[in-house]
Amino acid sequence: MPLYAKFGPDTLTYLYNIFKHLFVYAALLVLVVYFVEAQRALLLDWFVPLPWIGYLSLSISAVIALQFGRSRLFWVCILLAILLFFTHGEIALSSAFNRYLPLIFLVILGYLSCAKDSGFSAHNLVITLAKICVVAIGSYLVLEYIPAVTQNSLSPIYSFANHIDPRLNALYSPFEWLIVIFILILCFVRFIMISDNNHGALLLAVVLVAMMPAYAAFELHNVLALVLATSFLYAMLKDSFNMAFKDELTAIPSRRALMQYVNTLGRKYVVVMADIDHFKKFNDTYGHDVGDEVLRLVASRLNKVGGGGKAFRFGGEEFVLIFPRKTPQQALPFVEQIRQMIADYPIALRNKPRPKKRPKPVSAKGSAAKISQGKTVKITASFGVAKRSSQFSQFSDIMKQADVALYAAKKAGRNCVQLAKQPE
Numbered sequence: 001m002p003l004y005a006k007f008g009p010d011t012l013t014y015l016y017n018i019f020k021h022l023f024v025y026a027a028l029l030v031l032v033v034y035f036v037e038a039q040r041a042l043l044l045d046w047f048v049p050l051p052w053i054g055y056l057s058l059s060i061s062a063v064i065a066l067q068f069g070r071s072r073l074f075w076v077c078i079l080l081a082i083l084l085f086f087t088h089g090e091i092a093l094s095s096a097f098n099r100y101l102p103l104i105f106l107v108i109l110g111y112l113s114c115a116k117d118s119g120f121s122a123h124n125l126v127i128t129l130a131k132i133c134v135v136a137i138g139s140y141l142v143l144e145y146i147p148a149v150t151q152n153s154l155s156p157i158y159s160f161a162n163h164i165d166p167r168l169n170a171l172y173s174p175f176e177w178l179i180v181i182f183i184l185i186l187c188f189v190r191f192i193m194i195s196d197n198n199h200g201a202l203l204l205a206v207v208l209v210a211m212m213p214a215y216a217a218f219e220l221h222n223v224l225a226l227v228l229a230t231s232f233l234y235a236m237l238k239d240s241f242n243m244a245f246k247d248e249l250t251a252i253p254s255r256r257a258l259m260q261y262v263n264t265l266g267r268k269y270v271v272v273m274a275d276i277d278h279f280k281k282f283n284d285t286y287g288h289d290v291g292d293e294v295l296r297l298v299a300s301r302l303n304k305v306g307g308g309g310k311a312f313r314f315g316g317e318e319f320v321l322i323f324p325r326k327t328p329q330q331a332l333p334f335v336e337q338i339r340q341m342i343a344d345y346p347i348a349l350r351n352k353p354r355p356k357k358r359p360k361p362v363s364a365k366g367s368a369a370k371i372s373q374g375k376t377v378k379i380t381a382s383f384g385v386a387k388r389s390s391q392f393s394q395f396s397d398i399m400k401q402a403d404v405a406l407y408a409a410k411k412a413g414r415n416c417v418q419l420a421k422q423p424e
């Protein structure tokens, strides 16, 4: 069984991530509902002369999705454009089919939110298209034949909806409501599991498409399509930005972000290099997976540094803290606080260490991992602090100074902070 480490309370970071994403899309939803409900006349005025705006925004979004390799959002844009086309009344279809369209689209959205981005190779495009067709035909058959069978047993849903607002029953039948609610829950759970912008945008798409039958006017469907295309664009750009500037493992800003950030710094700042002690030994003893968890843990502690400090993962087990407009003496207490926080944090291990030979329980200063009660380990980190000065004004030079100080900290026995010897 692989070694697995159960690390401390990063549930808060996880919840924060969910709420951060949820907030953006919920705010967008509230804005749309407000405008559609309270400013409907104004919206109709604006959008009557622009019947093509929905198609245009969806096309732009689809092209960007193609460029960014987001095949699911690409398909959603194409399908939304088709849905818009049908609701425009360009093609006369039986009213039952027209009624089922948003529902079929909702089921496809549910499927796409659970599927992976499969790319744009001809083979994958054909496979995805085939799957979408199967889902569409399957949901059409279910919508056509199942309601008659379940009609009597679903009457409580009818009464309940009637109790809340009689208009709800005009919107969807009880069976259709079940489908809508199921897809909403499915996409919400998916969003909770992978709370990124892509899944946030897909969740918003499900809510807005479910609302579509409430608004008969094509212009309002156009507004919803425009909002969705914009939210897809935002999701793709934001996720790509995060990929480029956030470290994938630790989710704190990456080295690239650091290099961009230093350009914004003034003439006074402090650079701190942090390095986990004996990390190679830790990896060898407990395995790479636990090593990764430790990196996440240390990053999350560094990310909480006070004094206006900003944390970056520089690479491997090395991190950098930047304190703008601070002297080393001003930054020192905050670095010391973080060092202590890391050293004090017990990491609970679920299983026995990987090697058959038990690692020797050694002193805190002599080992990366101090085994206490056979179940918890502690790690430490060393820190080197340097400042920008007239002599060392280039960032690379200040980094070198911080590195020298870090080396001194390692030599001094690790788990400590050392200042670079720089002229005042």
Ligand SMILES: Nc1nc2c(ncn2[C@@H]2O[C@H](COP(=O)(O)OP(=O)(O)OP(=O)(O)O)[C@@H](O)[C@H]2O)c(=O)[nH]1
Binding pocket: 249, 275, 276, 277, 278, 279, 280, 281, 283, 287, 288, 289, 290, 291, 292, 295, 315, 316, 317, 410, 414
């Ligand atoms: N798990 C994990 N290990 C990494 C990662 N990046 C680098 N490492 C490991 O970090 C270790 C760095 O080891 P060293 O540079 O020898 O330093 P150290 O063992 O920490 O020793 P001191 O710095 O002298 O205290 C190597 O074993 C790398 O494999 C990573 O992303 N995940």
